Amino acid sequence: MAIEKNIYGVMNGKDVYAFIITNAKGTKAQIIEKGATLDKLLLADKNGEIIDILVGHDTLDGHINRSDYQGVVVGQYANRIKNGAFCIDGVEYNVTKNEKGITCLHGGGEYSSAHWKGEEAGSNSVCFSYTSPDGKEGFPGNVQLKVTYTLDDCDCLSIDYSAISDRKTVINLTNHAYFNLNGYNNGDVLNHLLQIDADRFTAIDENSIPTGELPSVEGTPFDFRKEKTIGKDIEEDFVQLKNGMGYDHNFCITDYDGTLKTIAIAKGDKSGIVMEVKSTEPGVQLYTGNFLDGSVIGKGQLPINKRSAFCLETQVYPDSPNHPEWPRCIYEANEEYKSKTVFCFSK
Ligand code: GLA
Numbered sequence: 001m002a003i004e005k006n007i008y009g010v011m012n013g014k015d016v017y018a019f020i021i022t023n024a025k026g027t028k029a030q031i032i033e034k035g036a037t038l039d040k041l042l043l044a045d046k047n048g049e050i051i052d053i054l055v056g057h058d059t060l061d062g063h064i065n066r067s068d069y070q071g072v073v074v075g076q077y078a079n080r081i082k083n084g085a086f087c088i089d090g091v092e093y094n095v096t097k098n099e100k101g102i103t104c105l106h107g108g109g110e111y112s113s114a115h116w117k118g119e120e121a122g123s124n125s126v127c128f129s130y131t132s133p134d135g136k137e138g139f140p141g142n143v144q145l146k147v148t149y150t151l152d153d154c155d156c157l158s159i160d161y162s163a164i165s166d167r168k169t170v171i172n173l174t175n176h177a178y179f180n181l182n183g184y185n186n187g188d189v190l191n192h193l194l195q196i197d198a199d200r201f202t203a204i205d206e207n208s209i210p211t212g213e214l215p216s217v218e219g220t221p222f223d224f225r226k227e228k229t230i231g232k233d234i235e236e237d238f239v240q241l242k243n244g245m246g247y248d249h250n251f252c253i254t255d256y257d258g259t260l261k262t263i264a265i266a267k268g269d270k271s272g273i274v275m276e277v278k279s280t281e282p283g284v285q286l287y288t289g290n291f292l293d294g295s296v297i298g299k300g301q302l303p304i305n306k307r308s309a310f311c312l313e314t315q316v317y318p319d320s321p322n323h324p325e326w327p328r329c330i331y332e333a334n335e336e337y338k339s340k341t342v343f344c345f346s347k
Helices: 058-067 106-113 239-244
Strands: 002-011 014-022 028-032 037-045 050-052 085-088 089-093 119-120 125-132 143-149 156-165 195-196 196-199 248-253 259-265 273-277 284-289 309-314 336-346
Touching: 002 058, 002 119, 014 119, 014 125, 014 143, 028 143, 037 156, 106 125, 195 284, 239 248, 259 309, 273 309
Parallel strands: none
Antiparallel strands: 002 014, 014 028, 028 037, 037 050, 085 089, 119 125, 125 143, 143 156, 156 336, 195 259, 196 248, 248 284, 259 273, 273 336, 284 309
């Protein structure tokens, strides 16, 4: 186990460091202080070749100016809030509407753009801290955040999230890594196998806002309970797929109880790399890179193409601040929010 700390660039006059955690197998996770971004994940494929399975950027300029949330931590409320508005105890809060001027997406971008302070937290862990000021992007509370990345010798990368606000507020944190288990430069993900442990999903309207319905996946393209390729049903004539331009939906984890459990398994068809996702969260957003269009240049000077990656963003359901009947996202002043997601790799 070893942690390296290198200068990655300068943002707003402040040095941005990259931390590289290397485990006994030689697997490496690189995380940078801008957005507490998971920047690189290098591991051996079935032939022993080392590949980077994260689609994204390899310069700070790319992360700052051309990012579509690749690898970042998003908050204060990951995913969407309808009309950028919600109420807590009869007080209405209006937050940044950064999507089409009508929706708050990924908390308006504050957390993902922020400079997080990284510190070694043991031989295989790095902890990133950031304090979000009260009222930033419209969200109540000075929120103290810690996100800890740990890479163990079994090739499990854990992300532990903790947040404490001094006012009652909404909290929903996730990581927005774009995975291509065949390697970032190895085509689309349509032939990846995927299984998600969800009986239901969050139906959305044409603006990707939850309608409030939680339809059964049974008999629909959303049934990933048995593994199938990501591409098998993605072009089906199904209104929910049209609304998301592909998969861009929250899957409701079956038998959610807040404990850490396996919620999804993905496999790279060419690399043989298997990724098991464990989480304490009630939902996971499957996003299949529908809005990527090749116009942005990413790692290795290559265009980031449509469906060149998939995201599995563990979370509470989108727009939960407006759905008190769903798993909760509101935290009392000084009550700690905790969440954990683990990505375990094998071949
Ligand atoms: C999330 C959203 C998508 C998209 C991406 C970033 O996955 O659900 O609609 O906005 O983030 O582009």
